[in-house]
Amino acid sequence: MFIINPEDGDQFSDVELAYQKASGLIALSDEDWASVGPGYSYVNGTLVAPPAKTPEEIQTKLNAEKVAVNTAKKAELITVAIDRVSVLQDAVDLEMATDDEIAMLKTWKTYKVLLSRTNTNVQENISWPSAPDQ
Template sequence: MTRVLELIEPSAPQEPSVALPWWQQPGTEPPKVCNVHRGTGEYLCASEADPSPLEPGIWLIPAHSYQIDPPVLKAGVAALINRDSNGWEIVPDHRGATVYTTDTGEPRQWLALGDLPEGYTLQAPSTEFDTWEGEQWVPDAAAIAEAARVVAYRKQALATQYSTERIGTLQDAVDLEMASEAEVAALTAWKVYRVELSRMDITAKVPSADDWPISPNDEALAAWLTSQLT
């Protein structure tokens, strides 16, 4: 009689079961906490509490963290933990914005949380002559007119200087009997122009472009004035 031997593979050894830490047990959820800046109390982010390894059911709340719902934020605001540490105070956040002093219009970058103090505004002045009145910048008409008069005075003085230099050179040519007919005519034209300049009354009003006399060589004069006024 033939005997059939059935070979049975030995079973693999079983790993011993390891108990999970209490905080990893099914159904265990760590509480959510809100973290704030330790100096200002500003909300930073939300995270989870840490488990206490030797105290089942005990969760460790980090310093400057609170077990409350996170704030609902939008652009331009920030949240600060309130005095009772059970809610949030929503405050304006202008950090990084350019603000302007209402007395001079000088710009500066803002770095603090909260409302702007008196004397500062987010509105930019439209000109260097604006003044702050109530809730807005208002152009100072007198200052604008005075600035325009100063520019006009400067232009008048420079144009007179240029014409005087031209007259001096041309007069030398005439005195030395070296002047051409064109130079004699130019001498007269520059003298007339200088007289017309001297008769301009800039104290009463700022002259318009049409109020200025035409020089014998406007192109050369304009180029020289540009080099002096810029």
């Protein structure tokens, strides 16, 4: 159940219902609320839909979402690379590294640098550098 204040369109949940009932608020069932959703307002006894988003607003939101996904993926890939470099660097520092580990250290460091240079502020699909073989 959601409550809408007809004066300003503020919305309240069931928890606030008992207190708000006395203030002349309008109660909507969960079913009614689901049919209207956030962004609606109550004006002169009528529920009014929010203005439709323009194609530009929709595209801007989609672009921002894609950038956020790209940025999150970059952070995840860099975290994996940092972890791998750390272990390999420890083996080198402790003079415990095999020849293969020494070679892999350079490969993982190169991968990490390439990732850091990847521009994630784009909406198109990114061509990510290939991760070294484990």
